[in-house]
Amino acid sequence: MASSAGSPLRNGASAAAIVCGQPRASKLVAGAVSAGLVRREADQADGRRTNLVLTADGRRQLDVVHGFRRERFAAAMEDWTADERKVFADLLARFVTALDR
Template sequence: MREAERDGAAGAKEAEVAAIERAMVALRRSAARRTPARRAARQGGGPVPEGAAFDVLDVVEAAEERGEPAGVREVADALRVDQPRASKLVAAAVQAGHLRREADQADGRRTLLAVTPAGRELLEAAHAFRRSVVARVTRDWPATERAAFARLFTRFMDDFGATNGPSGED
C-alpha cells in the first residue's frame, strides 16, 4: 500500500472512530435523561431506584443468569466503586425490597445477594421498556441490518468491556 493510500485509510478509520464516539456520547446523554424513576413518576408508580442503585439490580441479575454468586465485592467490581459505596447501594436495594441477602452455603463467612420478586418485576419492566425503545427505533430497518447491528454492537460491548473493565470506564 502506498503512503497516500495508507493516509487515506487512516483518515477514514479516524472519521469512523469519531462517528462512533459521537454516537456513544449521544446514547449516554439520551439514556441519562430516561431514568426508570422518571418513567415511573409519569406513570404514577412508586419509587424506583435510578442510576447506580438500579445498576446493582442489573449486576445481580446478570450474575444469576451466568450461574455465578454475587456479593458486595462483585457489585463493587462491576460498578467500579469501592466496597463501602457498593455496600450502601446494596443496603438500599435490600431495604427497598429489591434484593435479599442469603448465606453462602459454600462459605459461611460470605453473604450473597438475590433478586426478590419485587426486584424481578422491576427488572422485567425495565427490560420491556428498553426493548420497546430498541424495537421502535429499528422498526423500519431491514431484518439484515437489525441482525448486523445486534451482532456488531454486542461484539463492540464485549470488546469494550474486555479493554476497559465491566463498566467500560478507565
C-alpha cells in the same frame, strides 16, 4: 446487583458488576435491600461470604426495565431491515465483549 439470570451475586462482586467503587456499591446494595429488591443470603459454600438474591419485587422491577428497553429498541429500529438489525446486533455484542476486557 443480584444476577438477572437468577443466580446469586456475591456481595463483594457488586462493585465490579455495576462498574463503581466498593463504597458506592455498598450504598447501592443497602438501598436495594432496604427497598426490598434484593436480599442478602449466606453463601452455602463459604459462610463468611454473602450473596445478593433478587426478591420477587426485584424480579418484577427488572422485568419492567427490560420491557421498557425492548420497546424503545423496537421503536428505534422499526424501519430497519433485517440485515441492518443483524449488523447492529453483531456490533453491539462485540462492543459489550470489549467492555468486559
